[in-house]
Amino acid sequence: MRRYKGPHYTYALVGAVDRLVAQGLIEHAIAPSGGACGWQSTLWAASPLLALSVPEAIQQDAAETIRLRMGGKLAVYSHRMETPPKLRRNLRPINEALDATSITLPPKPEVTFNGVLVELDRGKKGPVVVNTAHQQIYRVFNENFSSGGRFYGGWWQGLPGEYRQMLLMDGEPVVEVDYTALHANLAYVLAGVTPFHADMYELPGWDRQVCKVAFQILLNAKTYPAALGAIVRALDPEAEDTTPLQPLAH
Secondary structure, three states: OHHHHHHHOOOHHHHHHHHHHHOOOEEEEEOOOOOOOOOOEEEEEOHHHHOOOOOOOOOOOOOOOEEEEEOOEEOOOOOOOOHHHHHHHHHHHHHHHHHOOOEEOOOOOOEEEOOOEEEEOOHHHOOEEEEOOOOOOEEEEEOOOOOEEEEEOOHHHHOOHHHHOOOEEOOEEOOOOOOOOHHHHHHHHHHOOOOOOOOOOOOOOOOHHHHHHHHHHHHHOOOHHHHHHHHHHHHOOOOOOOOOOOOOOO
């Protein structure tokens, strides 16, 4: 499983901890050996380390940017597989752009920042701590490299929603743009057809939400019969695929 840990978590860490203890920079509690987990130690910064100034920017590589889960756990896969190198190459320019971008939160009374860790005071909800060294992203696939592929790893993903909208990129505020009926508009453009109604999901005699669900399924289904079955199940989870349904295209 070394591919997922990178060079940061090796047995050499033990020697580094011993040296930091000898310098009085950290406190170290070694738990007795036993059980399936082996040695479990706890360490924390001592006062001399806390007093040191922390560099303004510390970044940690994501190690393996293409990760595979099987049965809910990270799985080893062959270096010779063709798909991961292609996926990895696609991620490289994205991570390079992220590394070159300053992503921060503005200073606020409820935000404590020491150069690496950001602690957010959410009152009764309790504090949230994120590690800003994690600025690279990786993708996680499930069972094979055709399923899943969501992006993870960026420290901003761990922020509560009210803080994500405060993010600054190179000192500039971020904005979330919501395009109305984006996929429907793109489909009309690709087909060269002018929409017959301002609201793409409105059809005479049909509920708008039904039309929206049906459209999205029809857009992604491999066959029309498969789409009909999926629409039936989406509208009535207890219905069978054979439930009759009126054609949706008029």
